[in-house]
Amino acid sequence: xxxxxxxxxxxxxxxxxxxxxxxxxxxxxxxxxxxxxxxxxxxxxxxxxxxxxxxxxxxxxxxxxxxxxxxxxxxxxxxxxxxxxxxxxxxxxxxxxxxxxxxxxxxxxxxxxx
Amino acid sequence: xxxxxxxxxxxxxxxxxxxxxxxxxxxxxxxxxxxxxxxxxxxxxxxxxxxxxxxxxxxxxxxxxxxxxxxxxxxxxxxxxxxxxxxxxxxxxxxxxxxxxxxxxxxxx
Numbered sequence: 001x002x003x004x005x006x007x008x009x010x011x012x013x014x015x016x017x018x019x020x021x022x023x024x025x026x027x028x029x030x031x032x033x034x035x036x037x038x039x040x041x042x043x044x045x046x047x048x049x050x051x052x053x054x055x056x057x058x059x060x061x062x063x064x065x066x067x068x069x070x071x072x073x074x075x076x077x078x079x080x081x082x083x084x085x086x087x088x089x090x091x092x093x094x095x096x097x098x099x100x101x102x103x104x105x106x107x108x109x110x111x112x113x114x
Numbered sequence: 115x116x117x118x119x120x121x122x123x124x125x126x127x128x129x130x131x132x133x134x135x136x137x138x139x140x141x142x143x144x145x146x147x148x149x150x151x152x153x154x155x156x157x158x159x160x161x162x163x164x165x166x167x168x169x170x171x172x173x174x175x176x177x178x179x180x181x182x183x184x185x186x187x188x189x190x191x192x193x194x195x196x197x198x199x200x201x202x203x204x205x206x207x208x209x210x211x212x213x214x215x216x217x218x219x220x221x222x223x
Contacts, residue, residue: 004156040215040216041215042118042212042215042216043157043201043211043213045210045211056210090156090157097209098209100144100145100205100209102147102162103211104159105156105157106156107155108156
């Protein structure tokens with residue numbers, strides 16, 4: 001149990017669908033992250049939230065829309081995705097930005113876009 | 115630009131020792147992390163180095179040379195359960211993690 005949970009674990013969606021990924025951390029952390037992990041590629045940082053405020057958006061297409069209602073919850077809303085968006089989406093949390101605290105990861109959502 | 119290099123895949127024998135190397139180039143440096151990721155699972159934290167030298171933690175050790183932009187993860191007395199991907203990540207001046215693509219370690223009996 002890493003203290004970071006993600007749902008769903010697997011998701012198959014069509015290009016016209018709208019779906020949301022959910023992440024919850026039970027560690028009392030202040031920073032939360034969305035990453036995309038594709039086969040044989042480095043983890044790609046998508047979004048960062050610190051104390052519920054978005055601090056980073058690494059040129060992510062607008063078809064990905066994050067939401068952070070509080071420090072414990074993070075969502076990634078998906079709409080009109082492309083097949084190349086198929087990947088493992090990982091959520092992580094850490095004590096806070098500007099520190100060397102390690103990040104704790106959730107198990108990920110395996111997304112397939114048809 | 116910022117870059118992390120590590121081998122794509124390595125093979126070792128159960129009971130042996132293996133060293134996974136990582137070189138990094140970042141804008142500033144605030145430390146080097148190693149994570150382990152089993153197939154289909156979350157990455158889990160293994161080690162953090164910010165000063166030069168070797169940090170030992172049980173069967174796993176991690177080394178850092180800041181002047182050379184180099185780190186390695188040393189795994190001793192390999193067990194089958196050590197088969198996983200090992201991710202190297204360097205923290206830049208903004209404390210952002212720059213990730214390598216991971217080294218897939220295959221352990222053979």
